[in-house]
Amino acid sequence: MSNILVTGATGGLGKGVVENLLKTVSPGAISVLVRDPAKAADLQAQGVIIKQGDYNDYASLVAAFAGVDKLFLVSSNDVPNRGPQQTNAVNAAKEAGVQHVVYTSFQRKTEDGSSAASAIAEAHLLTEKLLKESGLTYTILKNALYLEVLPWFMGPVLDTNTIYLPAGEGKVPYASRADMGAAGAAVLTGTGHENQSYEISNDTSYSFHDIAKILSDLSGKTIQYVSPDAEAFGTALAAAGVPAEAIQMTASFCVAIGQGEFDFPASTLEKLLGRKPESAAEFLKAAYKL
Incomplete structure (x- = not known):
């Protein structure tokens, strides 16, 4: 059996x-x-x-990756420094003789910087390019937005009975982090994944109108979806005391959703799991204890 190393293993996905x-x-x-x-x-x-190392410390990565056949490279959560950190990881993998790198990237429509979520795109695009040019065998998992972001985006929706987000009519094939973890393990232990890029998502895309209907059906309440423009959204949340950074992050993702940036439903996740992925309804029922 291959020697497998997983980075980010104290985080949810790893x-x-x-x-x-x-x-x-x-x-x-x-x-x-x-x-x-x-x-x-x-x-x-x-x-x-257990191997101690840090994406900022190149020597620690080379030492940790020694003797590793397959590396599961979870993208850094330090967004401002992610590019240099992941460059270190790819270069260290090459120096250490890693045979196969599986990288957690993201779904996207545009790569020209025009997306509202372009700030998060930059390091992912760089890392994919580095992997493809490195000579390493790679598998790129273009992960959908997590189902877990929905409660974070929506806030206390069952108290307000309103989803208030600047996402327009945009749809996303959200998938659960648990299913993505199982799919990652399937790629690491399976065959035929060399030099492939996969859309890791549900086969159904949901708008916030759809999410509102699911929550209405589950809760017995009438949940409405209101989509303001990003400026009105920011003003309303700032007045409610939400920190500026959280407003900016939510707004940029939601505007990108409205642009259709993440709408790539696919069956690959189901094939890797050998079963249907968790649906939005199943996730929301559990998340809100309905």
């Missing part, structure tokens, strides 16, 4: 990959890269090998 790997792979063949080994004590207790 942890999900490791948990799924442990169902079929010996713990001794799995290692994780963490900045703080104490946070991975539960994995260490299961026999997973």
Whole structure:
């Protein structure tokens, strides 16, 4: 069995990959890269090998990647510094002799900087380009927006009975982080994924009108969807005391949704899982305890 290393293994996606790997792979063949080994004590207790390293520290990456056959590279959550960090990771993988890199990227329609979400696109596009030019075998997982962002975007929707977001008529084939973790493990342990790029998403796209109807059906309330322009949205949330950074992040994603930036439904996730992915209705029912 290959030696597999997963980065970001104390975060939601990386942890999900490791948990799924442990169902079929010996713990001794799995290692994780963490900045703080104490946070991975539960994995260490299961026999997973813990390697300390940091995307900002190139030498630590080369040392951690030594002897690794397959690297699951979770994109950094440090958005301003993500480009240089992931450049370090790709170059270190090449220097360490890693055979196959699986990278968590994102779904997108545009690559010319015109998207409202272009700030998050930059490092992903750079990393994909570096991988393709590196000579390394790669698999790029173009992940849909998580179902988990919906409660964050919508706020206390069952109290207000209103979804208030500047997303227009835009649709997204949201998928759960848990399903993406299982799909990542399937790619790492499967065959035929060399030098492929996959849309990792549900096969159904949802607008916020659709989400409002699902929540209405589940809760027995009438949930409406109101789509202001981004400026009115920002003014309303600022008046409600929402921090500027959160407003900016939500607005940019929602405007991009309205632009159709993330609307790529696909069946690849279902094929990798061998079952239907979690639907929006299933997720919302559990998230809101309905």
